[in-house]
Amino acid sequence: MIEARGLARTFKTRTGVVEAVAGVDFSVAAGEIVGLLGPNGAGKTTTQRMLATLLVPTAGEATVAGCDLRRDPVGVRRQLGYVSQSGGTNPAAKVDEELVTQAELYGVARREAATRARQLRDLLDLPELGDRLIKTLSGGQRRRLDIALGLVHRPKLIFLDEPSTGLDPQSRANLWSHIRAVRDRDRATILLTTHYLDEADALCDRILIIDHGKIVAHGAPAELKRRISGDLVTFDVADVARARGVLAAHREARDVTEVAGGLQVTVDRGETQALPLMRALDDAGAGVGALSIRHPTLDDVFLALTGRSLRDAPA
Amino acid sequence: MRLLLREPVWIVIVMIQPLLYLALFAPLLDPISKTRGFPPGDPWQVFVPGLLVQLGIFGSMFVGFGIIAEIRFGTVERMRVTPASRLGLLLGRVLRDALVLLLQATLLTLIAVAFGLRVPAIGALIVVLIVVLLGVALSSLSYAAGMWLKSEDALAPLLNMVSVPVLLLSGILLPMELAPRWLRFLAEINPFSHIVDGSRAAFRGDLGNTSLEVALACALGLAVMGVAIANRTFQRESA
Numbered sequence: 001m002i003e004a005r006g007l008a009r010t011f012k013t014r015t016g017v018v019e020a021v022a023g024v025d026f027s028v029a030a031g032e033i034v035g036l037l038g039p040n041g042a043g044k045t046t047t048q049r050m051l052a053t054l055l056v057p058t059a060g061e062a063t064v065a066g067c068d069l070r071r072d073p074v075g076v077r078r079q080l081g082y083v084s085q086s087g088g089t090n091p092a093a094k095v096d097e098e099l100v101t102q103a104e105l106y107g108v109a110r111r112e113a114a115t116r117a118r119q120l121r122d123l124l125d126l127p128e129l130g131d132r133l134i135k136t137l138s139g140g141q142r143r144r145l146d147i148a149l150g151l152v153h154r155p156k157l158i159f160l161d162e163p164s165t166g167l168d169p170q171s172r173a174n175l176w177s178h179i180r181a182v183r184d185r186d187r188a189t190i191l192l193t194t195h196y197l198d199e200a201d202a203l204c205d206r207i208l209i210i211d212h213g214k215i216v217a218h219g220a221p222a223e224l225k226r227r228i229s230g231d232l233v234t235f236d237v238a239d240v241a242r243a244r245g246v247l248a249a250h251r252e253a254r255d256v257t258e259v260a261g262g263l264q265v266t267v268d269r270g271e272t273q274a275l276p277l278m279r280a281l282d283d284a285g286a287g288v289g290a291l292s293i294r295h296p297t298l299d300d301v302f303l304a305l306t307g308r309s310l311r312d313a314p315a
Numbered sequence: 316m317r318l319l320l321r322e323p324v325w326i327v328i329v330m331i332q333p334l335l336y337l338a339l340f341a342p343l344l345d346p347i348s349k350t351r352g353f354p355p356g357d358p359w360q361v362f363v364p365g366l367l368v369q370l371g372i373f374g375s376m377f378v379g380f381g382i383i384a385e386i387r388f389g390t391v392e393r394m395r396v397t398p399a400s401r402l403g404l405l406l407g408r409v410l411r412d413a414l415v416l417l418l419q420a421t422l423l424t425l426i427a428v429a430f431g432l433r434v435p436a437i438g439a440l441i442v443v444l445i446v447v448l449l450g451v452a453l454s455s456l457s458y459a460a461g462m463w464l465k466s467e468d469a470l471a472p473l474l475n476m477v478s479v480p481v482l483l484l485s486g487i488l489l490p491m492e493l494a495p496r497w498l499r500f501l502a503e504i505n506p507f508s509h510i511v512d513g514s515r516a517a518f519r520g521d522l523g524n525t526s527l528e529v530a531l532a533c534a535l536g537l538a539v540m541g542v543a544i545a546n547r548t549f550q551r552e553s554a
Binding site: 087090 | 385393394395
């Protein structure tokens with residue numbers, strides 16, 4: 001469905017040339033949900049915008065939904081549903097007005113457009129909201145409307161740019177089930193970007209991890225997580241050398257590394273295994289000050305895959 | 316593909332400005348029409364075409380702010396990923412603006428008739444046509460400027476910089492016959508002053524006057540140029 005070869009994009013800014021995407025190669029098969037996972041500024045959105053014909057790549061080629069990106073952008077547009085990060089609705093318009101207008105932009109006749117608007121509102125749980133002004137919708141409703149707008153022409157390929165950013169946990173879980181429903185109904189292929197590991201985990205068949213404009217790892221979520229399996233436990237200790245010796249005797253404590261003011265280990269289940277370890281450290285007189293347990297995050301995936309921490313880059 | 320974006324809000328507020336001119340400025344017409352240099356014809360026939368041209372300029376000039384808001388909402392981008400033609404996306408907006416302007420110009424003329432204007436119907440129709448062409452030109456250019464600048468803070472001073480000299484040099488407010496040579500020369504190269512002259516001839520019923528042909532040619536030329544420039548901007552921004 002997507003075949004990208006050496007796709008790259010540089011931007012000229014006042015301070016110099018920024019290489020947003022530094023040549024990515026990947027392919028997406030029909031019916032897959034693939035996630036582009038990475039921190040802000042990694043190049044996820046730029047990659048998606050290039051594939052959506054919104055940005056001309058500075059280098060590279062791509063075939064999207066059977067159409068050449070450079071030679072036939074209109075063909076790509078016809079088959080693609082694109083939902084941008086911020087949506088694209090006019091707050092002063094009504095829900096059905098936007099849905100019908102959007103369908104008409106794809107050449108759908110008005111009567112058929114009205115039918116589709118109703119179907120999509122049912123599918124995305126926006127039933128009686130056709131006449132509501134968009135500015136009166138809740139954040140979750142508005143996001144579902146954004147997605148509905150991307151589906152009016154029944155695209156085979158759907159791009160979602162950070163679909164759940166800014167939503168509360170309940171609305172996110174709800175949105176995920178809707179995205180799955182869309183895939184199951186239309187047998188569509190979905191390429192989404194996210195910087196949440198849990199979102200990629202919940203939705204994607206395959207994840208491409210992207211950083212500094214390059215794909216640094218790819219695979220199924222379970223596969224990637226296996227590399228960082230377990231919880232991270234950090235002990236603040238007074239005597240690091242002694243503590244290291246104690247932990248070395250415990251096989252369940254893996255990957256002992258020194259961090260500021262203490263040691264970090266990986267265990268399978270932090271909640272049950274941390275306390276016995278702390279007791280052992282205390283008994284040996286290592287002087288344990290504090291203990292913290294963390295479940296793996298994108299940061300840890302990064303650490304495990306790239307050997308460095310997730311950087312804090314501007315969006 | 317033709318796109319007619321139906322906007323739920325009909326902007327009638329732009330009408331208020333010419334109506335205020337009509338109500339608050341027109342009473343001064345009678346005494347001033349006796350001064351030297353005042354264009355020929357009944358003062359109403361001089362004043363109302365000027366107002367109509369002014370409506371055409373100021374009613375359309377600020378639509379660029381709308382496209383900046385649309386860029387901000389993401390609406391423009393949402394439409395850019397659709398297969399709809401770029402020219403269609405432009406003309407849909409421009410024709411909507413032209414339609415609003417047509418209604419406003421017609422309304423203004425009818426109200427002026429109620430105030431005491433006497434005008435041949437054919438002359439009024441031609442002037443309304445000129446005003447709509449002006450609207451097409453200026454709203455296209457305004458969209459192009461909005462797409463280009465993407466910022467209200469930059470668009471507002473640009474529009475002011477353009478509109479004030481165009482208005483002052485068009486002879487809408489004060490007749491350019493009073494102007495010294497250098498100023499009159501500037502008015503001569505301002506297409507809007509020719510459009511105002513032609514429109515006044517049409518309102519007098521002087522349909523054979525060459526100034527009317529010049530006015531129509533200017534308005535048509537501006538409209539074609541405006542759409543062409545805006546079309547290029549829309550194509551380019553939509554890479």
